[in-house]
Amino acid sequence: MQASKCSLLLALMLAGGLTIATLDAQGQTASGVQKPTPAQAPDAPTGNAQKGQQLYTSYGCYQCHGREGQGSTATGPRLAPRPLPFAALTRYVRQPSGQMPPYTSKVVSDTDLADIYAFLQSRPQPPAVDSLPLLKQ
Amino acid sequence: MSEKCSVGRRTFLKSAAVTGAAAFVSGPGTTAAQQTAASGPATAPTLPREADPTGGVDVLTTERPGGDFMVDVIKSLNLDYVASNPGSSFRGLHECIVNYGGNKSPEFLTCCHEESSVAMAHGYFKIEGKPMAVLCHGTVGLQHAAMAIYNAYCDRVPVYLLAGNSIDATQRRPGVEWDHSVQDAAALVRDFTKWDDLPVSLPHFAESAVRAYKIAMTPPMMPVLLVIDGGLQEDPIAAEVQARLRVPKLTLATPPQGDSGAVAETARLLVNAENPVIVADRAARTPAGMKLLIELAETLQAPVIDQGGRMNFPSRHLLNHSEGGRALIANADVILGLELADFWGTVNAFRDSLVRSSRSITKPAAKLISIAAGDLFVKANYQDIQRYRDVDIAMAADAEATLPALIEAVKRQIDANRRRILQERGTKLAEAHHRAFDRARSDATYAWDASPISTARLSAELWSHIRNEDWSLVSDNGGVSRWPMRLWNFDKYYQFIGGSGGAGVGYNAPATVGAALANKKYGRLSVSIQNDGDFMYAPGVWWTAAHHQIPLLAVMHNNRAYHQEVMHLQRMAGRHNRGITRASIGTTLESPNIDYAKIAQGMGVHAEGPITDPKDLGPAIKRAVEIVKRGEPALVDVVTQPR
Secondary structure (H helix, E strand, O other), X not given: OOOOOHHHHHHHHHHOOOHHHHHOOOOEOOOOOEOOOOOOOOOOOOOOHHHHHHHHHHOOOHHHHOOOOOOEOOOEOOOOOOOOOHHHHHHHHHOOXXXXXXXXXXXXXXXXXXXXXXXXXXXXXXXXXXHOHHHOO | OOOOOOOOHHHHHHHOEOOOOOOOOOOOOOOHHHHHHHOOOOOXXXXXXXXXXXXXXXXXXXXXXXXXXXXXXXXXXXXXXXXXXXXXXXXXXXHHXXXXXXOOOOEEEEOOOHHHHHHHHHHHHHHHOOOOEEEEEOOHHHHHHHHHHHHHHHOOOOOEEEEEEOOOHHHOOOOHXXXXXXXXXXXXXXXXXXXXXXXXXXXXXXXXXXHHHHHHHOOOOOOEEEEEEHHHHHOEOEHXXXXXXXXXXXXXXXXXXXXXXXXXXXXXXHHHOOOEEEEEOOOOOOHHHHHHHHHHHHHHOOOXXXXXXXXXXXXXXXXXXXXXXXXXXXXXXXEEEEOOOOHHHHHEEEEOOOOOEEEEOOOOOOEEEEEOHHHHOOOOOOOOOOOOOOOOEEEOOOHHHHHHHHHHHHHHHXXXXXXXXXXXXXHHHHHHHHHHHHHHHHHHOOOOOOOOXXXXXXXXXXXXXXOOOOEEEOOOOHHHOOHHHHHOOOOOHHHEOOOOOOOOOOOHHHHHHHHHHHHHOOOOEEEEEEEHHHHOOOOOHHHHHHHOOOOEEEEEEEOOEOHHHHHHHHHHHHHHOOOOOOOOOOOEOOOOOOOHHHHHHHOOOEEEEEEOOHHHHHHHHHHHHHHHHOOOEEEEEEEEOOO
């Protein structure tokens, strides 16, 4: 009989302070109003978003960050549609300081990262919160 | 004494029975020839009566078996239900419950797995505040039940366990009854039950049954176990025993309150603190506990971090700062922990890396105060005690019972000037609470229209259909990123019951059914968020829900995986640096995808799904709510994002 440690790991991740939250570069104001999204981060390489989507899934990025890069307070921060500058994201992927596992260039090449980055940037902007009746309180 | 001439205990009791029936007691001996002729296969569960290896005429009936008295005792404990997968080792008591006891107080609940029985009792208690009984085999039943008992133990929840056994080896039927007998049945679960006993007489049973209830209900509450001999259940009550029978009086122990000096010092520290934080886990045992915690927090204008072991604090209360917990703890000068399962983990950061590391996140001078009944009862083997924490004041006491004295001590120490300062702090905390709530709403918009459906969307859709009802969330919400706690308005004690305690998967489905049963008599709309992996452990509980007409709306968080394990495997793959594309092997529930709606439908439950388009979710939930309002269970299978 399997006894999973779901809650325990969640607690551990929370205990870790989720320092990977620094990955989240979404343009959110405190009131939740979204800032404009730049078309392309200045340092972003050219990547293939379609291929990036496949890699994002097969490499398991979605496991903690959601299939749309929306993030979770329990597992990993939001990545899309405005990821961190590419250089900062790459540094973190190679040498994470928080709970995220490391991904070396042996398993995720720089080209792969560029494609994933393109996928993240290609995600649609979310609807304005006030446009969603279900979120009106 | 030779076997031929032996007088079995049951035969002896028959001779002394108070049935009053004219009886011709058969001779005790049985020849080998008779046995050979009479016996069927050695593993036959029972021998046909015609083939009994006894000669002559036997006493065949009794209208006052020992189990009747057991029912008298059990009824005195005001147990509403007994959950059970039927078993021959407790057939005597089973019959006494349904016939002598009228199948009422307790009412028999037919379960398809002992793990379901115990988890149902677990969830039931967290709504009703009193135990449910569970009947099971002392051998194979307890083995099935063990994980659920462990969950309840870790969660400090009482479960009233009764396990059948056949003590007298000379009276066991050949075959299965031997397989289902054990010298020390309780040994299997003794490490994670609070107390057990093996009564050898009915007066002994009476005292131990009442004692067990009292022990289970004294904080820290935990499961207890009585092993009940088949002979005691089935045999007639002997005349001399009848004269000694009485049902003992149950008087529950008052929960232990914290030492007055420690309470006064705690109050002094809290009142004088600039940034106190209250952290609550299993603090509120009852609705009164939640009110007391509100009073303490408002008196101090101190933020509360609700870790969710119980419904401790309203989610929309302006002093609820559960979302910003780590920052508050890092900035705190006094941290009051109320019934924390893991105080160390609350004040430390741990990194699960190749080289594991940890660090304190508190200020060096921060004062740590613990009020926890767990300090009163500790066992060695299973390690749910968590890591040892350094604290400045440790009250081995029940938090809820200690809060009234603490509140009074705090009030006595607040003067007008201090009250003004506290109010200013409260104003800032209120603003921060509003910001956190706005942030949650904004966060929920991401992946709003995605398929698989986001857990935020799932939670928002569900909330829209229950918010105007008298609802109760009977599942945990950690697997869906705590969206319900972030978006919904929890302000009643019964609206949340925490989690499994021991993180043993398989808890959720039966616990939610048990909690929904408790909610039924109050007319509440019970809802749960049901994980797919958990569903598959013992899905027969959905039949139990349908059979007993237990209204429960289960909306599935179906990410088609044991997703926590997916992430664990991914962590190992990243760490081992040799490929990161195989984390799904052994961890996912795909190929084929499981049709949970069909499974539930097959057990008589209204069910829809799998739903993959978010636009279809609201209407499905609406239809399911209507079913549940008719008094039946319903399930909506939703294919979701991982978390």
